[in-house]
Amino acid sequence: MRLPIALFLLLLTLFRAGAQQHTAVQAYQLVVGKTSAYNPFVQHKNYYLLTLMQELPDLRKAVAADQVLKQLLRSKLSKGNSALKTCKNDIGCLANSIKFTDAEITQVSERLSALYQTDNIFGTTIKNHLLPSGCYGLYQQLPEKTVLTKAWEQDAKAVNYAIGVYVEGQKPNYPKIDSISFQPGDKAFASLIQSNLLLNTSEKETLFFEPTMNFALGALELNGRLDAADYEPLISGPNANAIAQIKKTNFNKYLYSVILVPGAGPEDRDTELSAGGMIRCRIAAAQYHKGVAPFVVVSGGRVHPYKTKYSEAYEMKKFMINTLHIPENAIIMEPQARHTTTNMRNCVRLMFRYGMPLNKPGLVSTTASTIPYIAGILAERCRKELGYDPYQIGKTLSATEVEFFPNSLSLQIDFDEPLDP
Incomplete structure (x- = not known):
């Protein structure tokens, strides 16, 4: 039996309202x-x-x-x-x-x-x-x-x-x-x-x-x-200038909303930024200067070595500003992630919380050895450890770049990771 068009539209509106x-x-x-x-x-x-x-x-x-x-x-x-x-x-x-x-x-x-x-x-x-x-x-x-x-x-x-x-x-x-x-x-x-x-x-x-x-x-x-709580409140602190810039950005001009740089911690207490962190920043900076995305997300907490005083995200941000000449208002710090799973998840969280378009992919820029892992078995690890897929992987564009599409389920609190829930 066919519904009258007015009744159908009413039911559709109610359904959408309920879903929202x-x-x-x-x-x-x-x-x-x-x-x-x-x-x-x-x-x-x-x-x-x-x-x-x-x-x-x-x-x-x-x-x-x-x-x-x-x-x-x-x-x-x-x-x-x-x-x-x-x-x-x-x-x-x-x-x-x-x-x-x-x-x-x-x-x-x-x-x-x-x-x-x-x-x-x-x-x-x-x-x-x-x-x-x-x-x-x-x-x-x-x-x-x-x-x-x-x-x-x-x-x-x-x-x-x-x-x-x-x-x-x-x-x-x-x-x-x-x-x-x-x-x-x-x-x-x-x-x-x-x-x-x-x-x-x-x-x-x-x-x-x-x-x-x-x-x-x-x-x-x-x-x-x-x-x-590291560097919080991020919104009014380290990320305030980037958030102000987001509100003025026409994302239609870019292929990607962000370039994500996963952290790589050193293994000794005296090193602020590892060699891996430096090269990852340079790989991402090259993409930023090509104009593929308006923002770079540097992601990583105080992880390696045990109880280090250095934050991967903070040290990468300093390197990008002081050495690679990326504008401060183009860099978003994510200083809590402790694993690659949460590098991805936390980046999606910031994209959501800061009002970026969720229908546009992000780009991961990192070392060649890491891309096959992110594009491959990392999704299975996310499902095992987080209970869901924080992203959907897109095309692998090169040895150092792969696309990802955000999933708002990334906002789900992780009850058994109190340092990065």
Whole structure:
């Protein structure tokens, strides 16, 4: 049966409107905490729903007033204070007293599900923040109530993961570069963890998750692992001039929106920029001077060697400006990526957040030995480690260049990479 054309157009409009609600929105501005006890950038990048619960006044009020969640808060404070009296120097005992248990995670999921209504603060938070932010994009096709519970479960797992690695000393995904900073059996560290637990189980905590989340953030701070906040705020700091230039750029004049330069860290502590980093910058600069793209993204954090003080992206930016004479407003710093997977993912994130056209490809410029990897098996590694494809590979143009097309799923938070979530 054929539908009347007016009815068909109405249904199509409604369908598109519904679909748009469940996709990330480029105009959305992330909420950065103003009431955070610890670094707000580390917090909101890792635990965005929990940040919203703190920062959105109506949502905070609803969470703080709920009796079930208030009882959970009292329970966490009681367990933490009891552990301080009984665990002594047993770090595992101290950590387990404050981590979210499976039963607690389930309890909160059930409570949030019961509290949710389409038109109340929980429903509007999903529509106005969780979905348009893209931070929980893997769940965007699920019912809104389920998006809420999945976001909570992801944040709870992320908090527990940080405690597991940076308190209990469990192995991270990349032990050589991301492991705990303290030795097993270090009595001084046990004392620090006791103090961290004491600080975060005081009566000043008002939301059910704050003792555990703040304990995890405190552990990252004690380990000197605030990498996720390096050079933040990028928007008003190192990338401000490039963002202003983006707003004035006619991207139709270019084949590509950006040239991505993946970092290559040195293996010794005294080298600021490796030989590999230099040659990658030169390869990309040659493409920039040809006019193929208006911007260069230099990508790489403080990665090699372990706990280095040098940032790959920052050192590459200096080299490009001072030696290769690339204009400062054409260079976008991405100083958090720790692997090639996140060089790609984080570049796509900046393309999205900074308002670049997503229907135009980017270009990777790097050494010849790296291109077959990026054009080949890297996609499989991304699916394994991130759970999705952050990009779609395009044509391999030369031994040192390959195209890529951005995927907005790159905005999804990675719960088990607290240094680069």
